[in-house]
Amino acid sequence: MIRDLAFPNSAHVRAPEWLVLSRGDRRMLDIPIRYGVFRHATAGRCLIDTGYNARVTGGRRSLALRLYNALLRPRLTDAVLPAACPDATTIILTHLHADHVAALRDYPDARILADKSALKHYLGAGPGRLRHGVFAELLPADALDRVTDLHACLAIEAPLGLGQGRDVFGDGSVITVPLPGHMRGHVGVCFAQFDPPLLYAADAQWLHRAVMEDRQPGAPAAWVFDDPAAARASAHRIRAFVDRGGEAIYCHDPDVTAHWRQGDR
DSSP states (O other), rough: OEEEEEEEEEEEEEHHHHSTTTTTSSSSSEEEEEOOOOOTTTTTTEEEEEEOHHHHSSOOOOHHHHHHHHHHEEEEOTTTTTTOTOOEEEEEOOOOHHHHHHTGGGOTTEEEOOOOHHHHHHHTTTGGEEEETTOOGGGGHHHHHEEEGGGSEEEEETTTEEEEEEEESSSSSSSSOOOETTTTTTTEEEETTTOOOEEEEETSSSSSHHHHOOOOTTTTTTOOOOHHHHHHHHHHHHHHHHHHTEEEEEOOOOSOOOTTTGGOO
């Protein structure tokens, strides 16, 4: 059912290892900003998030978004959207941070699947949404009307103890799994029919080492988390999934091959 799965990098951000890994060293990391892309037999070309694009790094923007860009200074790659995938018909959002939704307005006809209650929460939060890294100017004006709530999808048990998720296409091939802690409504995306099953854990943690070595970052990186205790619990669940034979990759882990591709596994 799933073909041509890949996780290209839309941009890189420079940061010291100690910022994203407890007891990490001072070496600088090129932290990727990934999105997912694949083909589904009936849904067509699909995206998981949209990474960064020029809506964050240039052009007419709010002062808040200009300051955000100046702080993080993302460097765009040649895999930036929408140019790298202009024909997407379905977009699954893991959460609403700017580095996951920047190109959303460039797909006015795509079906969007997300946690609708989280979207309602942040759209109703007014300027207070900015401290959560949510910029309304990056979201389609008709987002609430266009979004299909993931909770409306069939409940299904995800593999290897991940727990209950949502069957996105009704065929068991793609299951969104709640991974709370990083942000309200944050989910991972499990490709349950792969051998071994693959979990795209998005921003549950920045580095796989943090999960497997129980080295979740402290302040200031942990300040980004909506619920640090829930984030630790999600990390422990991911680790158990991997220990049982699953594979996990993340949006920002620089140790993952720059362009993970299904055919290379």
